[in-house]
Amino acid sequence: MIDPALLREDPDRVVANFAQRGLAVDFRKQVAEFADLDKQLRKLNKQEEDLRASRNQLSRQIGEMMHGSKQDTGQLQQHASKIGEQIENLHQDVVELKAAAQAICYHWPNLLHDEVPPGKSEQDNKVLRKEGKLPKYDFDARDHVELGKIHSLLDFDSAGVMAKARFVVIMDTFARLHRALGQFMLDMHVKQHGYHECNVPLLVNTKALTHTGQLPKFASDDEFFSAKSDDLHLIPTAEVSLVNIAAGRLFSEEELPLKLAAHSLCFRREAGSYGKDTRGMLRQHQFEKVELVQIVHPDHSYSAWEKLIADAERILQKLRLPYQVVELCAADVGHAAARTVDLEVWLPGQNSYREISSCSNDTDYQARRMKTSLRSKPKNRLVHTLNGSGVAVGRALIAVLENYQDAQGNIAIPEVLQPYMDGLTRIEIP
RNA sequence: GGAGAGAUGGCUGAGUGGUCGAAAGCGCUCCCCUGCUAAGGGAGUAUAGGAGCUAAUCUUAUCGAGGGUUCGAAUCCCUCUCUCUCCGCCA
Numbered sequence: 063m064i065d066p067a068l069l070r071e072d073p074d075r076v077v078a079n080f081a082q083r084g085l086a087v088d089f090r091k092q093v094a095e096f097a098d099l100d101k102q103l104r105k106l107n108k109q110e111e112d113l114r115a116s117r118n119q120l121s122r123q124i125g126e127m128m129h130g131s132k133q134d135t136g137q138l139q140q141h142a143s144k145i146g147e148q149i150e151n152l153h154q155d156v157v158e159l160k161a162a163a164q165a166i167c168y169h170w171p172n173l174l175h176d177e178v179p180p181g182k183s184e185q186d187n188k189v190l191r192k193e194g195k196l197p198k199y200d201f202d203a204r205d206h207v208e209l210g211k212i213h214s215l216l217d218f219d220s221a222g223v224m225a226k227a228r229f230v231v232i233m234d235t236f237a238r239l240h241r242a243l244g245q246f247m248l249d250m251h252v253k254q255h256g257y258h259e260c261n262v263p264l265l266v267n268t269k270a271l272t273h274t275g276q277l278p279k280f281a282s283d284d285e286f287f288s289a290k291s292d293d294l295h296l297i298p299t300a301e302v303s304l305v306n307i308a309a310g311r312l313f314s315e316e317e318l319p320l321k322l323a324a325h326s327l328c329f330r331r332e333a334g335s336y337g338k339d340t341r342g343m344l345r346q347h348q349f350e351k352v353e354l355v356q357i358v359h360p361d362h363s364y365s366a367w368e369k370l371i372a373d374a375e376r377i378l379q380k381l382r383l384p385y386q387v388v389e390l391c392a393a394d395v396g397h398a399a400a401r402t403v404d405l406e407v408w409l410p411g412q413n414s415y416r417e418i419s420s421c422s423n424d425t426d427y428q429a430r431r432m433k434t435s436l437r438s439k440p441k442n443r444l445v446h447t448l449n450g451s452g453v454a455v456g457r458a459l460i461a462v463l464e465n466y467q468d469a470q471g472n473i474a475i476p477e478v479l480q481p482y483m484d485g486l487t488r489i490e491i492p
Numbered sequence: 493g494g495a496g497a498g499a500u501g502g503c504u505g506a507g508u509g510g511u512c513g514a515a516a517g518c519g520c521u522c523c524c525c526u527g528c529u530a531a532g533g534g535a536g537u538a539u540a541g542g543a544g545c546u547a548a549u550c551u552u553a554u555c556g557a558g559g560g561u562u563c564g565a566a567u568c569c570c571u572c573u574c575u576c577u578c579c580g581c582c583a
Contacts, residue, residue, distance in 0.1 A: 108542065111552045118552090121564040125510035135563075142563035312502090312539080433540085440546085442539080 063430040064173055066100070073097060079173045082392040084182055089170075096166045103159040110152040117145045168278055172427040174392055175401040181391025187404070188391065193375070194384030196408055201469045205411025206460040207342040210236070212471040212491055216343065227340070228332060228347045232459075235489045239462065239475065240350070242482035244455045247352040247377050248325045251452055255373045257323035257354060262303030264327055265294040270306045273432035275398030275424070287329050287347075296329035301449040304355035309432040313357070313445060318436065319366055320357040323452065325350065343456055344416065350455035356448040359436060360426065363446035364401075367423040371403050374419045374452040380478045383461050384408040386415050400425045405453065411464040418457045421450030 069076055073093050080089040120142040124135045179188045197203075210216025215236035221229035232240055251257040271277040276285060276298060288295040297303055304322045313320070328351050332338075339345035354373060358366045371387070378385045390402040399422035406415035426444040429435070435442040466474040473489040480487060 104542080107552090111542070114553085115551060117563075121562095122511070124563055129510075139563040146563075314502090435539090 063167060063427060064170060065426070065430070066167075069093065069097070069167075070100070076173065080171065082174055082178070082180060083171060083395070084393045085171075092166055092170075096163055099159055099163040099166070103156065103163060106152055106156050106159065110149055110156055113145055113149045113152065117142050117149065120145070168272070168431075171397045172275075172400050172425060174395060175423070178395060178401055179389060179391045181393050184391070184394045186391040187394055188389045190387045190389055190403070192384070192386040193379070194382065194408070196384050197410055197465055199410065199469075203410035203413070203464065204467060204471060205342060205409075206463045208411070209463045209467060209471055209473065210342075213473075213489065214492065218343075225347075228345060230343045230346065235483075235486070236459070236463075238483055239473075239479065239489070240455060240459045242479045243381075243458045243462070244325045244350055244352060245482050246380075246479055247452060247455070247458075248323060250377060250380065251323040251352065251354060251373060255321070255323075255376070257321040257373075260300075260304060260307070260322050260324040262297075262300055262307075262324050262326060264297050264303075264329075266297055266302055266306065267293050268295070270302055270309070271295060273309055274302045274305050274428050275431070276302065285331060285333070287331060297326070298330050299328050299351065299449075299451075300324040300326035300353035301355060304353060305357075305428055305447055305449065306432065308357045308434045308445070308447070310434065312435050312437060312442065314437045315359065318357060318359050318445065319362075322355045322357075323352065325352045325455070342460070344412075344460060346456060349457075352452050352455060354421075354448075354450045354452040357434065358446050358448060360443055360446045363423050363425060363448060366446075367401070367421065367448050370448050370450045370452075371405075371421045374405055374421055374450050377453050377458075378405060378407060378418070381458070381462065381476045383458075383465055385418070388415075396420075396422060398422070398424045398427045400427070407453075407457065407461045409461060409464050410467075411460075416457065417454075418461065419451040419453040421448070423448050 064076065077090050077093050080087075080093075120138055124138050124142070127135050127138075179186065181187065204212070207216065207218075210218075213236065215233040217231040217233060218229075221231045248259065252259045268277060271286075286295045286298045303326070304324055307322060308320065327348060329348050330346075332345060332347060335345060343349075354370055356366055356370055375385070375387070385405050385407045388404045388406055390404060395402045402420060402422040404417050405419035405421070407418040408414075409416050424447045426446055428447045429444040434445050434447075436445050462476060462479075463473055466476065468474070471491050475483055475487055475489065
């Protein structure tokens, strides 16, 4: 959600900002509609409050009269009762107006930061820098699917039979490597980057998803799997669970920044991505990710964001994986975010860089929805929330397999992971 | 799943229909006193909204959430959620 005060003061600025995202939504119309509803709402609300004030006064008076001498209060009671009816009527309208206004503004995205590059699609994302050396092979680099086949350790068939497409069974040393990656990442963030280790619910309710901005959505493009009978949804990312730890809280300045990390499963329906990345385990319904979340002072969110990106980058550096840092353009920045940087890891098998982390500053968007503030004078302020992957574990496995292969298809194990694998240095073809 | 008990401010904890936004204690802030330390005294101390000169001040809502009864609800009634204890089940 964005600041309603800003909306009142400078609706044009809000509309212009929304327009940068290039969404097929007439924000000018929506903002005007909202402003209209808001105006009515405030008027009626004021009326209702005035009526309540006068009823409260009458009630107080009645109380006093009954307390002392036993005076007849019948007339006053009748009067108050009538006011009560008026309040009732007005209240109905107020509730309806409020719902109508919310139905509009809860769909709106966050305001983009001024420095977000303009653009129409992900083609317009801006590569900020490239890190690490691309591996040079005197053979054709295999992708992870082929490597999985050579080693017989990635079983897409069984997964497809027991579940469906976009699932995989990972076996033996590959599974071990996968686990090592997750452990390594979480350890780094907890031991060296100062995050609190969290183990979080993988199922969360509608309210939690609304706080973080996953709900409500423009269209009905379901992003996640749900058990609607229980109002529980499988999390698309641990960001939801981690951010909601701060929901409704009022922080003192010393408590910030609150840095949280979790290694979790994530679940996505991938409903809108038919035919995209169907080969291999690049895009799965279920995958693991180490997620970083920071609840920060609103004045320091961008410097904290830079550090969070560095935390994620550190993982790729330690794994010696080449990557590039990409700032998302206006069209590609997510709903809740004001600014986002992706880390894209080099995948020799795909001959391209692919997203392995996405780090966003959501400013006060989530904080406003979930009422998370910072104790401050003269007025308490909303905190800012940051989130980033540090990093996607499944894709990290792909990256290691493809970047650490030799001519035969053996996989070297990155040095930092060897302690997690009983010192194993190589996965040999059977 | 069954039975019972509970949910009050930063914390502990009073409060069963009227000046209760809420006693008391703790904590915190400011001031005073005491040559340090320890102790003592006084004042203040919830959140969100609206009105107002971004003032003083006034006002509305909030005692787990949502409804209801009433002139008036923390207090009575209903529904839900959560927590605790016991039983069952389970990892």
